[in-house]
Amino acid sequence: MSDTRTEQLRVRPKVWIGLAIWVGYVIVVFVVGKLSGVPYTELGRDGGTLFLGAGLMLIVGAILLAITASLLGWWRPALFERERSARWPIFVPAIMVVALLINLVSVDWGSYDLGFFAASIVLMLVGFTEEMATRGLLIVGLRSRLPEGWVWFLSSAAFGLMHLTNAFGGQSIGLTLNQVGMAFLGGTVFYILRRTTGTLIWAMILHGLWDFSTFAVGHGTPGPLLGLSGIVNYIAGFAALAVVAFVIRGSRERTPAAVSSE
Template sequence: MTSELRVRPRVWMGFAIWLAYIVIVFAVQLATGIPYDEWGDSGQNLFFGAGISLIVATILLAITTTLLGWWRPALFDAAPSRHRWPIFVPIILAVLAVLNLTATDWGSYDGAFFAASVVLLLVGFTEEMTARGLMLVALRSRLSEVWVWFLTSTAFGLMHFVNFFTGQDLVPTIQQVGSAFLIGTVFYILRRTTGTLIWAMVLHGVWDFSVFAVGHGTPGAIAGVVGLLQLVVGVLALAVVWFTFRSATATEKVVSAS
């Protein structure tokens, strides 16, 4: 497949793309002057605080992926997981997302806030394409699948540390980083078991939307249970992710896949 790519993947490229994504998103969010903890105050705050950075990141990631010629390896696994049964973990997360939406206080939404919230679905594309798309392609050029999972999930978790610099307190930020590592493992499992990043993008977008939605207004009682079950799902993901790894064979490497 190397001959089909415009640019041969290198490990350093994955980290460079990841760092560039963080810097760009942080710069755009900082430029708006809206602190992280004020995004939920209005539709305008949400759109300018988060939405614009996601729109900019989506455009730049699409351009980057096209210039590199990495669309296919970023979106599809040439050699999916031998074991498909671990898909039950992301299925549970999808159920929790639905429960979040049923517990959401939709009466607290107005048209502008709902429209701005929909823009948040872009996070499924931007964060997945960065961590488990382009970075994954780059890491597979040299590293075994175990390291690919660990480094992409760690990088995904650390992405969320930027929220500390946009106004979120340190302790909640650290908790968010740890939670993102676990949920990132769920998304990795979904990619490996389905053979495509697309479903992970969809689940990621819906999950983040549901978490934000249920936090607006006065949520139903079930919201607290969902928060606890989210941690359980993350632990389950760590317990079964091993079964989605394959040996680092030549046919599994992105640079030689077809």
């Protein structure tokens, strides 16, 4: 009897396909972002710049990723694990949730207008697009050949490296490199959330809310607790590095090497 998950794969997973999807996503969002004419450093200025500079490229990216997943037949392995890992490391993403809540209570909600709020909601698409590109479709490709330790490392590194494009949008190299490092740590947190819950969906939700909160707190005058959020987020990131081996251990998530119809 064949695995029904294998039967749904229209295209045999390959490492190069996963990498090509990641590269293609990075290029598409970069080009759409450049065509918008909005520098990265001005995304949060108002609702219009946030939508044109970020929301539009996320909409395009989401559509293209959904089409790609459908054509390949990779939706299930991209979104779901065969088996959950040990549950206890979920305390790591829970720490990130605390940082998220601190961000939200630090937002100057009085500075919001309808346009900025609407653009902020669109911004949450980043949870779908970036997770699908790195810890979704890329992971499917990587798992076709590589052991799980490399799957974690390469998918998290890819997530970090995609933020290098922000330097071409006006952000300083120093801030960009710090963002790359923090994204690698954050990617590890999201990887742990995928493994402990058995699905990428929760990582998509947390990721979308996190980016919403970081742009929201930068609009207007943030509350006094904002600095604490960054500290808590660092704690989550380094805790993720400390426990990631426990969610890698014993993984049997290798993507089937061929499509089966028997």
